[in-house]
Amino acid sequence: MPPTTPANDVDLLRGTLDLLVLKTLSWGPMHGLGVLRSIEQATKDRLQIEEGALYPALHRMEQRGWLDATWGYTEKNRKAKFYRLTPVGRRQLAAEVTRWSRYTEVVGMVLAARGT
């Protein structure tokens, strides 16, 4: 792994990054940069992602069969690698979403609890 950022940051991001990528791709096929732009848009640039980390995540998910990749051309007629969610990936997304909401719910419960 690129040792450019502190390890705990990456760790925090990695599990979440998969979820974000899957979710983004559930709207339709796009290339790596497209995924980034979509996330930036959705978060109104409030989430800073280390761009280099995106690609290993994409390739790993491709290898696991969650994503399909094909080469295609952008509007500017540039060759780019496009990713698409597979049925397996779609199921994975659902599972990740459930886990994430359960996680936030639990964390939220703790944060909302008042000390006695």
Place this chain on the structure above:
Amino acid sequence: MDREPEPGASWPGLRRVFRLPANQRRVHDEVSDELWFHIQERVEELMDKGLSREQAEAEVRKRFGDVTRVAYDLERIDERAVRERGRAERLSAFGREVRHAARMLLRTPAFSVIALITLALGIGATTAIFTVLDAVVLRPLPYPESDRLVSVMHPVSGAGVEAGKWGTSVAGYFYFRRENRTLSDLGVYQTGRVSVAGDGEAERVRAAYVTSSLLTTLRARPAVGRLITPEDDRPGVARVVVLGYDFWARRYGSDPGVVSRMIEVEGRPMQVVGVAAGGLNLPRPGAFASNADLAGFGVDLWFPLRLDPDARAINEHTYTGVGRLKPGVTPEAAERDLAQLTARLPELFPNAYSPSFMREYNFGMSVIPLRDEVLGNNVARALWILFGAVGLVLLIACANVSNLFLVRMEARRHEAAIRAALGAGRGQIATHYLAESLLLALVAGALGLALAQAATRALLAVAPTNIPRLSEVHLGWTAGGFAALISLVAGVAFGLFPLLRGVDTRPLREGSHGLTPSRPQRVVRNGLVISQVALALVLLAAAGLMVRSFARLRDVRPGLDPRGVLVFEVAAPVARYRTYDDVTAFQRQLHARLGALPGVQSVGATTHLPLQGFTGCAVVFVEGRWPLRPGEVPPCVSTPRVTPGFFRTLGIQVRGRAPDWSDIDAGTGAVVVTRALAERLWPGEDAIGKGINSNGGTVSNYYRVVGVVDELRAGGLEKPPTEAVFYPVRALPKTWLWEPARIMTVAVRTNLTRPAALTRAIRRAVTDLEPRVALANVRTMEEVVERSMARASFLMLLLGTAAGMALVLSAVGIYGVISYIVGQRRAEIGIRMALGARVSQVGRLVVLQSLRLAVIGVALGLIGALAGTRALRALLFEVSPTDPVVLVIVSAVLVFLAALASYAPARRAARVDPVEALRAQ
């Protein structure tokens, strides 16, 4: 790669040149492309927002992180994916190939079944014989470092003695043990049978009398307690006994408490000091050991031999010697060493060994690997011959299957051509064929293994019990590996053999209109048939020779009449029967009781039963020829002791008269000699009335010859007529006939169709007379005769089976090829018939074609047989390995078979309708 040049030059890692295999190269390019796109887009994006190129690039680099590192990670991930996908693809390609091969084989069931059965037979037979060969001949003896064990024996030969090997003498053992410089240890043993009683039913068990040094030589270990130590092995100390492992388990239920108890052996109590470890057996006793038929060579009881180092040296060689070579010493070196010691025997022990004895008997020394001694020349030779025979069967089977594959390939030229036209490489087509042949061969191998399992069991059932180490035979990993190996080799061979000419992909040009197959194809096919016939002839000749030899052996008159005779061993306990008189009285009572049983016609007993255990020899002296002339050496001949009734019971014809009980009572010393001995001792004279003994002229008593046995082959049917003197059980005064004959084989002649029905009554009669006497080894004399021919009949049976298989396979081969040729030549035959050829002419054409192949094969086979059957010489009896009768008969059989095999195809050819045949083209 057409990509705009610049500004990527400033992105190290994206344009690196890789010298990697194609797929890895592609991975690298794709990763570069993907990241390149990202960075390019991002830089333009920022430049659109007004940044300069340098600023934009710096910003992108900051956001992205280490590009080289990311590219490297991506390549690792992708390469792994590529590798895994490749493996999965190869696996499924393999599965596809196997499925395809199976489908193709199933589409031609006749071909597949015939090829499968043929191959399975060949592999099964070869594996079965290999299993036996491996266990009996190839595997080392079951002792630690057994390759250093040697047998130590004295070979003898000459006019006065049957050629063979004598054991060592007592004095010789101590002398060799002390003086040799090549053995790290040397021990001797004898074997025999003893009665065990007292703690259960009395029984006769197998006994070994060994020096403690024998056990250290073999590196034997105890399972419980201890083995025989040097302290046990001195004359005069109390007798101790060590139990054999199996005997311990059987009789004492593996109770360790039996150690230090007393058991009763031969009527005398003995202390058990230990149990030998499981599987400890003795090597086969030498030819002159006391009892040659220790079935399986298992030992039930081990006794110390207690030899006396100070005893007077006598020329008695009854101890089998086993030595352990010092590291690095060869048997030849040890033999030279011990031969030098042997040559000095006359000077060390002048009373026992005279220089003339050494010379006349060619008394020497032989040190050979113990395994070779155990096996004997002929067993190893016979098994190798059998292995060769089934190897030939396998070759014939392979030739058959090769031929089938050739035909099959011929038939599939279209398919191959179409595949080639569709872009399949020669390699791919070859792979298809290889997959089919391998699949077929491996299935045949599995079938063959199952066959071998059954065959091995059948083999063990019919095998003579006197083949050593047979108990060690079982189908194991070695056999499995062997079967797998030959199937693999065969599979590859069949797959590649038809491809020798290259994959034939021409037919689209050539079409199917050729009248005859291509010439090389025909040559190969005919060559296969010819070699099959040749191989079959060699096998048939070998089997024929064995059959003829066996027939000769059967024709030999052993000089006795085994019909209706039951024999068994009886041992009188030494504690009660000490003298000649005791033993004689015991036998006389026994004879009376057995003679009174219903159905019994006569009873007799002997220390040596003809055709089994007629071993050992003693010198004989003639009355009136004493003292011996200087340098004269008396002959050494068989000297069994028999009771009156022996000759009548075994149906041995005696000229003159046989002794009766009144001779015993009166002490007339009446004896019978065989004609072979009489002719040696008194050439041209009548032996009857002559005097003879085994003690020499210093005593005055001679036995008187009252009868001559005309013909007797007691040592074995293949041996020359026996030279023997039959002494009485009761020795004359002033003569000595060894220890009183306590152990004798009793023979009972009955008028029953099943003499064995008497067994129970006999056992009761014996026990009534003497409860401590155990009966052993009850069998009919006919069984004894059969068994003496067992090895010959076993070899004949197996060679015959192999030859039969060869015959059938060759017939199938000839039939297949001739049928095929007829099919191929339909058009030609049609033309011939259209031009007026008669039906009989066409039929003759086909049969002649087959005969031509057969005759060439027979001619080649005869050459092979003349060269090959020489290996059989030592196993044949009165038949030359090049016996013309056998060779002529088997040649005729094969030619006839070829004619027969082509008969059906010939008829089919004769029925060809010219019009139809030509239209089919």
